[in-house]
Amino acid sequence: MGRKDRRAARRAEDVHEIGSGEAELLRDPDREGGWVLCVGGVPQSYVNLADPTFLEFEYMRLLADVIDNLGLEREPLDAVHIGGAGCTLPRYVAATRPGSRQVVLEPDAALVALVRERLPVKDVPGLRIRVTDGRAGIAALPDGADDLVVLDAFADARVPAELVTAEFTADVARVLRPGGVYLMNIADGFRLMWARRVAATVRSLFPHALLLADPGVLRGRRFGNLVVAASRAPLPVPELARLAAGGLARARLVEGGDLTDFIAGGAPIRDGQDVAAPVPPPQIFGRS
Template sequence: MGRRSRDGAGPRPGVHKVAGGEAELLRDADREGGWMLLIGGVPQSYVDLADPTYLDFEYMRLMGDVVDLMGAEGQALDAVHIGGAACTLPRYVAATRPGSRQVVFEPDGPLVRLVRERLPVKNVPGLKIRVVDGRTGTAALADDADDLVVVDAFAEASMPVELATREFVADAARVLRPGGVLLMNVADGFRLAYARRVVATVRSVFRHVLLLGEPGVLRGRRFGNLVVAASRRPLPVEGLTRRAAGGAVRARLLTGDDLAGFAAGARPIEDGEDVAAPVPPEQVFGRP
């Protein structure tokens, strides 16, 4: 464990108190600019301060693939990120799509301060961070205002269920322009009951939906991350299928009838419903 940080800004290994518990910054010995942010012992973000286009987590690389294939290559985006942590994807978007305007909604104020001090974002052009929860922040956005809404938020290693309901997904759809894309990081494990309900929820709002994930996770054999992408217009299925099959991150893509089969029998999640998001098993991340 790194020593506890005291005064002075800039990257430094250490442990810090945040609203969500205890955050730890770890240096990557293999990459000069690489840093891992953990909260409660669970990895939340990996950033390379020297190369923001490097995406270490598998699910983040899949999200990056979706961003890469949105619209014209290098075209600036207006993006909303719900769940900030170390702002990995906002840094990536800023680097690969210059001129983008982005806002991050992160309710953990001490975490935001930690990231600003230790993993600086002031040099990320067009990025703003607001200390507010995702539903409140999204509700304040104008209709048809953004090209991308990313939901990558976790509390105590679980996705907040209020960010997976039909009412919230409909509000995200309201914010998106006609060709805009909703991206969601969903963590689940054995039998994927929660992920199936999230997919059913998104499919009840959007016409075009796909699911990306490592084959073992998609089969429900191990706990892991799945990426849901949705839009009113067709998604870049062919390009994403090629990347999923041949990229550094080997993944499968489900859409159309295959995705309908995945979600068969699952009901959309509604506001006020008593649903518990899955928690990683004890052996995942070495959680106590």
């Protein structure tokens, strides 16, 4: 088989049609059990089937740092994940907090079927996947049902605007227990106007909030991920600041007055407003 034929065979094997376009599974040649799941050419998840505690993406490590510092003991959590992809974070929580009960809300049925077949979740204890969108899935949950809600949902490389509005965030707050935490992975770049408005939205509903991101992203020098954490109860700021400064994923933590300055008058996002998350520059993922 010639090189061109081998490329065609690999494409036929690794590229799959899903509801939102095409998904591609790429094996990590340097790490056993490692897979990258791309949707529309954009890396969505890195899954290590051999070691679910291994987190390749820096933003995922920041999300995990927050989760690791919820409570003094690694007690089980009741968690909801808005956005499924490869279920990287649910696998991590199941491994690090045994006994946790988790549900993933993912609207793309074909993507769910692909993950179940190629990146199996049937052996992840306490994990269920519901084929539904984030708003409908959260609306169906009872009041005060969960310790953790994680938003890590992207469509066409951007966070759907309907998942960051004040109305949706209020529904998330309804689902959380008094000490529960809302975690968000968003992305922004130059001037960070989207991130400022998302932070303003969260601050309008939760008394305690913080941002974690690479210093270059926070300065608006490059496009990248920002992690938002919010709660009705105080967050573990000293521990997270220490990890951000010296951890594998170097980041800066912004909270309190610094977060107020970061928001700088950004208005909360409301249902019905014509807003859209920024799209990453094509060169980030090698697209043209």
